[in-house]
Amino acid sequence: MSSEESEPVKTICPYCGVGCGIQVDQGEDPGDVQFRPWGEAPVNEGRICIKGGAATQVVNHEDRLTDPLIKEDGEFREATWEEAYGRVVDELERIREENGPDAMGFFGSSKTMNEENYLLQKLARRYGTNNVDNCTRMCHASTVYALRKSLGAGAMTNSMADLEEAADVFWIQGANPGEQHPIANSQYFRQAVLEGATVIQVDPHANKTTRSFQIDETDRHMHLQLEPGTDIPLLNIVLKTVLENDWVDEEFIKSRTEGFDHLLETLEDFDKEAAAEECGVPLEDIELAAEKYAKANNAAIFTGMGMSQHTCGVDNVQNEINLALATGNLGRPGTGVNPLRGQNNVQGTSDVGAMPNVLPGYQPVDDDEARESVEEVWGFEVPDEPGLTNVEISHEAGDSIKGLYIMGENPVMSEPDANRVAERLQDLEFTVVQDIFMTETAEYADVILPATTWAERGGTVTNTDRRVQRMRGVDKVHENTKHDLEIVSEVGRRLFGEDGGFDFEDPEDVFEELREVCPIYYGMTYDALGEEGLHWPCYEEGDEGDPFLYEDSFDTESGRGHIEGVRHQPPKETPDEEYPLILTTARLEEHYNTGTMSRRSPRLHNQHPENFVDIHPNDAERYGVEDGDYVRISSRRGEIEVKAQVTEDIKEGVIWTTPHFAAASGNVLTNDVLDERAKIPEYKAAAAEIEVS
Ligand code: SF4
Numbered sequence: 256m257s258s259e260e261s262e263p264v265k266t267i268c269p270y271c272g273v274g275c276g277i278q279v280d281q282g283e284d285p286g287d288v289q290f291r292p293w294g295e296a297p298v299n300e301g302r303i304c305i306k307g308g309a310a311t312q313v314v315n316h317e318d319r320l321t322d323p324l325i326k327e328d329g330e331f332r333e334a335t336w337e338e339a340y341g342r343v344v345d346e347l348e349r350i351r352e353e354n355g356p357d358a359m360g361f362f363g364s365s366k367t368m369n370e371e372n373y374l375l376q377k378l379a380r381r382y383g384t385n386n387v388d389n390c391t392r393m394c395h396a397s398t399v400y401a402l403r404k405s406l407g408a409g410a411m412t413n414s415m416a417d418l419e420e421a422a423d424v425f426w427i428q429g430a431n432p433g434e435q436h437p438i439a440n441s442q443y444f445r446q447a448v449l450e451g452a453t454v455i456q457v458d459p460h461a462n463k464t465t466r467s468f469q470i471d472e473t474d475r476h477m478h479l480q481l482e483p484g485t486d487i488p489l490l491n492i493v494l495k496t497v498l499e500n501d502w503v504d505e506e507f508i509k510s511r512t513e514g515f516d517h518l519l520e521t522l523e524d525f526d527k528e529a530a531a532e533e534c535g536v537p538l539e540d541i542e543l544a545a546e547k548y549a550k551a552n553n554a555a556i557f558t559g560m561g562m563s564q565h566t567c568g569v570d571n572v573q574n575e576i577n578l579a580l581a582t583g584n585l586g587r588p589g590t591g592v593n594p595l596r597g598q599n600n601v602q603g604t605s606d607v608g609a610m611p612n613v614l615p616g617y618q619p620v621d622d623d624e625a626r627e628s629v630e631e632v633w634g635f636e637v638p639d640e641p642g643l644t645n646v647e648i649s650h651e652a653g654d655s656i657k658g659l660y661i662m663g664e665n666p667v668m669s670e671p672d673a674n675r676v677a678e679r680l681q682d683l684e685f686t687v688v689q690d691i692f693m694t695e696t697a698e699y700a701d702v703i704l705p706a707t708t709w710a711e712r713g714g715t716v717t718n719t720d721r722r723v724q725r726m727r728g729v730d731k732v733h734e735n736t737k738h739d740l741e742i743v744s745e746v747g748r749r750l751f752g753e754d755g756g757f758d759f760e761d762p763e764d765v766f767e768e769l770r771e772v773c774p775i776y777y778g779m780t781y782d783a784l785g786e787e788g789l790h791w792p793c794y795e796e797g798d799e800g801d802p803f804l805y806e807d808s809f810d811t812e813s814g815r816g817h818i819e820g821v822r823h824q825p826p827k828e829t830p831d832e833e834y835p836l837i838l839t840t841a842r843l844e845e846h847y848n849t850g851t852m853s854r855r856s857p858r859l860h861n862q863h864p865e866n867f868v869d870i871h872p873n874d875a876e877r878y879g880v881e882d883g884d885y886v887r888i889s890s891r892r893g894e895i896e897v898k899a900q901v902t903e904d905i906k907e908g909v910i911w912t913t914p915h916f917a918a919a920s921g922n923v924l925t926n927d928v929l930d931e932r933a934k935i936p937e938y939k940a941a942a943a944e945i946e947v948s
Contacts, residue, residue: 267716268310268599269852270310272596277291279291280729281730286315288311302441304844310710319708324702324703344749346685346687347382350658356382357383357384357655358655358657359657361387362645362661362664363387365391365598365603368712369600370607370765372600372607374765375609376608381755384638385611388610392644393645393938394601396644397572397932398572399594399933402576406811408617412803413555413804416443420588422553424548424551428457428458429457434464434843439719440463441467445467445468453547457481457486458478459481462841477543483909487823488823490574490577493548493578496527497581500546504582508581513816515581520820533823553584557593558575560841563594564935566827569932586803586807596719598848603717606773616772633772645664646929646936652680653681661700668849668914672892687703707733710729724784725788744758775793778793779800827928828941834891835944836874837909837940838888840911840925840939849915867899870900870945871908872903873907885899887947888910890943891926892925
């Protein structure tokens with residue numbers, strides 16, 4: 256059958272959390288896999304950004320892993336699946352026998368689907384450990400923590416469609432949708448702006464979002480260009496201004512919230528002038544932004560990794576929640592606190608329980624009732640103590656952790672202090688990696704299991720606004736690769752026997768079991784998801800799902816939204832004589848996280864073939880840096896060499912780089928100190944030095 260005659264497969268873009276629908280067409284040769292727009296796709300109606308349009312370029316890339324590999328005497332050799340499975344099962348059994356189950360760590364990934372992550376976390380728990388985590392830890396663990404604690408659900412409160420229709424003000428703090436969520440920005444946000452909505456951007460870096468709405472060139476929109484790590488004082492100025500002017504929603508506070516007095520106490524002696532100085536933003540600008548937000552009919556907060564990736568990440572997001580609750584901007588269309596998620600299944604990976612402290616549906620592992628209800632379906636006991644998070648696992652690698660099972664993750668580039676991670680992986684007794692390419696992490700593996708790509712398999716993913724959508728696959732390009740689900744099922748069958756809970760026919764079969772143990776997904780079936788998908792929570796079959804949350808009450812114990820005043824906590828590293836600059840990091844539109852796929856996509860790679868650093872003209876002059884010079888950036892953890900881009904986009908005293916490039920990843924420099932509660936690392940502020948190479 257020629258490609259003209261074939262029926263394209265409707266699926267979801269594998270990159271960011273917007274969840275755009277695309278079609279994939281396969282020609283007579285299985286390797287001829289092409290992108291086709293999907294005009295009626297529910298989220299994007301056929302529109303596509305550069306990453307989505309280039310997504311099929313990696314499917315038949317020459318670097319694809321095509322056969323299992325086993326390392327012998329430091330070199331990989333091809334192996335049969337029988338040999339590879341045998342080695343994995345033998346090593347997992349040996350490690351458990353010699354050290355106990357908590358000597359293994361399991362990493363799921365938001366690059367893989369709900370069914371695959373569900374099965375991996377079940378494998379970890381059947382093995383006897385809660386040491387299972389996923390990359391959400393790195394991006395929004397603090398956001399999820401704060402939202403769950405104070406509102407009920409660790410997810411966007413609203414959906415993109417209601418935000419576009421009803422929001423008058425978009426308060427975007429620490430997020431850059433113009434770069435990282437291009438279709439949300441160009442379709443939903445732009446439409447709202449065309450109809451009169453105002454954008455208030457809070458970010459140390461002027462970026463594509465700033466330019467896409469000409470924020471710096473209008474009186475209507477505002478860009479508050481703050482110092483990295485001063486989000487709490489900035490929001491406290493906003494809150495105090497709201498209180499001083501009586502712009503609070505008294506009725507909402509009285510009937511639907513708790514803790515307002517704590518906020519009043521926290522702000523009683525708060526000095527707005529001193530705080531504005533600390534933020535590096537004129538006080539009157541912050542007061543004007545406060546007025547715009549508080550006086551809007553409906554104001555929506557969007558929050559990104561500029562907020563979450565701090566040691567005070569939970570408190571950063573709590574302060575956004577404080578603002579929304581104090582002004583009554585929750586529980587109706589066009590409002591809320593909305594984390595923009597970075598990967599196509601970053602919401603779902605946590606929803607299905609690939610986390611050390613919760614089971615599917617965010618049910619705590621140490622809640623006896625919840626755990627027992629899951630155990631009843633699974634037929635085995637689950638450990639009742641939360642396990643280690645992924646950064647804790649890599650800190651422990653070689654000590655209490657002896658082995659790692661990694662599905663689709665690349666911690667050697669994604670975790671902070673990347674050189675330390677690489678060293679630690681060498682101390683492990685056994686590492687197995689399932690992936691599509693020889694990643695920087697796979698180089699350290701003992702066994703590599705070649706997986707199929709996003710375009711070759713089916714399942715479900717959950718995009719940033721809680722919409723669960725189906726992905727569908729074309730035929731395999733390489734015969735000897737396997738779907739992640741097949742691999743985890745087979746490892747489970749070999750470890751625990753045919754009746755051990757890993758005997759599934761296909762992704763739908765797994766999804767049916769997932770529904771049983773995940774109340775927020777219970778009402779969904781593959782048929783009900785159809786082509787439109789459904790927003791969770793969806794408790795009963797026939798439910799249409801909830802595009803926005805908390806219309807009548809919050810999902811907290813009291814049913815009230817929780818307000819809690821917070822105070823400024825500076826980053827753990829601040830500039831000093833040795834490292835006089837603040838380094839911050841962020842991603843580019845054309846690349847995807849650790850670049851495993853996007854660096855192999857010619858269309859994307861050609862846009863940005865190497866890393867660079869943004870530096871302010873005054874700093875450039877001070878350090879003798881000319882635009883285009885190669886410079887060495889160093890921190891207490893390592894150094895990289897990159898090209899300098901001299902620009903007023905960045906504040907004086909701050910430098911900005913990216914984590915995408917193996918030859919010079921920003922994560923060599925970042926600090927692996929964690930937020931105590933959410934265990935997210937402080938990627939967004941580290942002390943650094945720069946010199947011309
Ligand atoms: Fe893919 Fe995100 Fe671009 Fe949509 S906006 S095409 S989901 S990368």
